[in-house]
Amino acid sequence: MDDDKVTEFLGRFxxxxxxxxxxxSVVIGHRLGLYRALAEGPATPEEFAGRTGCHPRYLTEWLRGQAAGGxxxxDPGTGRFSLSEEQAFCLADPAGPNVPAAFLIALGMLLAEPRITEAFRTGAGFGWHEHAKDVFVGCDAFYRPAYMAALVSSWIPALDGTEEKLRAGALVADVGCGLGSSSILLAQSYPRTSVAGSxxxxxxxxxxxxRAAEAGVDDRVDFEVATAHTFTGADYDLVTMFDCLHDMxxxxxxARRVREALAPDGTWLLVEPYAADAVEDNFTPVGRIYYSGSTFLCxxxxxxxxxxxALGAQAGEARIRELTREAGFTRLRRAAETPFNLVYEIRP
Structure with a gap:
């Protein structure tokens, strides 16, 4: 046994x-608004207590732990804690990536550990609806900024002829829409388009x-409780699925239902987690996140x-391509990609 390798592994541990x-602690900071409060300016724990209304002793430990983790x-000279511009963008800015929401998902899914452990023995499933509410709310909060940043500015324009249809007035089915953030964003961005979320x-x-009512788009966004196999409607110009096909x-x-529901010249926009086809190529920090989430959720x-x-969150393009071909589609193109997602344009 190599002692250096043991030390290296323990360092990873x-x-x-x-x-x-x-x-x-990140989730506590999220729930109590501590990151937003700290973004207002540097503070000692005592000053921070006055700003947040929280107990200074708890805040002292929280701030020190957050600083230890980066x-x-x-600032040792003043004893004050603060957020850099970059930290504030990731942790406290509504327009940022909302990093705390990812931890909300993680803690929420880990509550199911006893049931998932038993499922390892029995092979039984554990439905999305059986998880804690933090999983649903956290997923929406974490994925929403990415959709807001890329869906209208990058992903839709990358689809052949789709943006023009949406601007003129199209019919869209947003399948597996969750809390509706993607449906609402599409309706807000294309006022002549109607969206059916399911x-x-x-x-x-x-x-x-x-949320659609609060956003003032409920006249153009309808929602129904339906599976990806039973959603209603036909002749859709665009069908969207965001990070959900692999969960089914x-x-x-x-995929066959999407093929049936699309207009002859319609497009299926499929967004899936970033994954390589070779298993070993997914042994990365992002792949690790996805494999862990897939074990508990997908x-x-x-x-x-x-x-x-049970495709799992690291299915890869080859498996998606094979599945869509079997469903009757003739064209699949990788239209865009991010470090976290692959964006496919699929046509009849």
Whole structure:
């Protein structure tokens, strides 16, 4: 046994354990608005207590732990903690990537650990709807900034002829819409277009309807509780699926329903987690996140549904291409990509 390799591995363990334990503190900061408050300017723990209304002793430990992890900055000369411009953008800015929401997902999904552990033994599934509410809310909050940053400015323009249709007035089906952020964004960006959002999770659809009303687009966005196999409507100019096909027990059946629902010259915009086709090429920090999330969320949900598939969050382009071909599509093109997502244009 190589002692240096043992030390190296233990170093990895210390980093991972620290990050795991720190997840709870990030969520506390998110729930209490501590990052937004710290973005107002540097503060000692006592000053920060006055600003937030929280107990100074708890804040002292929280601030020191955040500084140790690099999420907060510290000035030894003044004893004040602060957020750099970059930290504030990632942790506190509504237009930023909303990093705390990812930790909200993680803590929410880990609440299901006893059930997932048992599922390893039995092979049973664990449905999306069975998870804690933080999973649904966290996923929406984490993915929304990415959609706002790229969907209208990059992904839609990358599709052949689709943007022109949306501007003129098109019919869109947003399948697996969750809390409706993507549906609402499409309606806001293309005032002549109507959007039909669908999701099998009734609680998410209820929240989506509330948010559409608050955004003032409920006259052009309808939501229904339906699966990817049963969503209603036909002759859609565009069908969208954002980070959900791989969660389904029967993605082939869902793809066939999309093929059936599309207009002859329609487009399926499919956004899936970034993944390479070779397993070993996914052994990256992003791949690790996706495999862990897939173990608790994607694969259990797929196994809870009929169909016999469990693609998982690292399916890769080759498997998606094969599935869409079997569903009757003739063209698949990688239209765009980010470090976290692959964006496919799929045509009949």
């Amino acid at each position: 210390v980093s991972d354990l620290g990050a795991t334990e720190a997840a709870g 999420y907060v900055s510290y 999701d099998y999770h009734a609680e998410s659809i209820e929240l989506a309807r509330e 027990g029967d993605p082939l059946g869902a 694969v259990p949900n797929a196994l809870s549904q009929p169909g016999g598939y």
